[in-house]
Amino acid sequence: MSATVGGTSSHRPRSRGRGAHLALGRRGEELAARYLTDRGLVVLSRNWRCREGELDIIATDRTTLVVCEVKTRSGPRFGEPAEAVTxxxxxxxxxxxxxxxxxxxxxxxxxxxxxxxxxxxxxxAPTVRHIPGAF
Known part of the structure; x- marks a missing residue:
């Protein structure tokens, strides 16, 4: 399932480095959360952390807890985003x-x-490809 999100693309600087990478990740998570809520899911937690790591989005469709890993890319240079979920x-x-x-x-x-x-x-325009039950 894939969808365009947010209408038009926003202009963002092409700066490289950790700050730009983190900003891209935050933008992707925001788009992913909006994508899920637009489809009727309720977001319970975002960026929940413990000493072992972080969960990007925890949501529910009112019958199932849906744990979402969000991977964002600004182009094909590093491969498909979903490939990063090893x-x-x-x-x-x-x-x-x-x-x-x-x-x-x-x-x-x-x-x-x-x-x-x-x-x-x-x-x-940014797109979101949702892979339910990916793992």
């Missing part, structure tokens, strides 16, 4: 999800792990 990353996300469930006192519930691949290529 088996190690998947295992870490599962472990951190257990901590989130414990922290918020959530008992057993169905859980789905999704990937949202956001493309913010310059000169084009």
């Amino acid at each position: 088996e190690d990353k998947q295992a870490r996300i599962r472990r951190i999800t257990s901590r989130w469930l414990s922290e918020f006192g959530v008992g057993w519930c169905p859980i789905r792990f999704d990937v949202l691949a956001v493309d913010c290529s310059p000169g084009r």
Whole structure:
């Protein structure tokens, strides 16, 4: 499933470095959260951190807890965004999800792990490709 988000592309500087990388990631997560809420999901947490790492977005469709890993790219230079969700990353996300469930006192519930691949290529409207049940 893929969608254009936000109408027109916004102009952003082409600066490189950690700051630009972090800004791109924040923009991708904002677009991903909007994408999910536009489709009826309720976002419960964003950028939840523990000592093992971070969960980008935790949402629910009112029957399933949906843990979303957001990967954003500004072009094809580093490959498809979803390719960055390696088996190690998947295992870490599962472990951190257990901590989130414990922290918020959530008992057993169905859980789905999704990937949202956001493309913010310059000169084009950003797109979100949603991969439900990616892992």
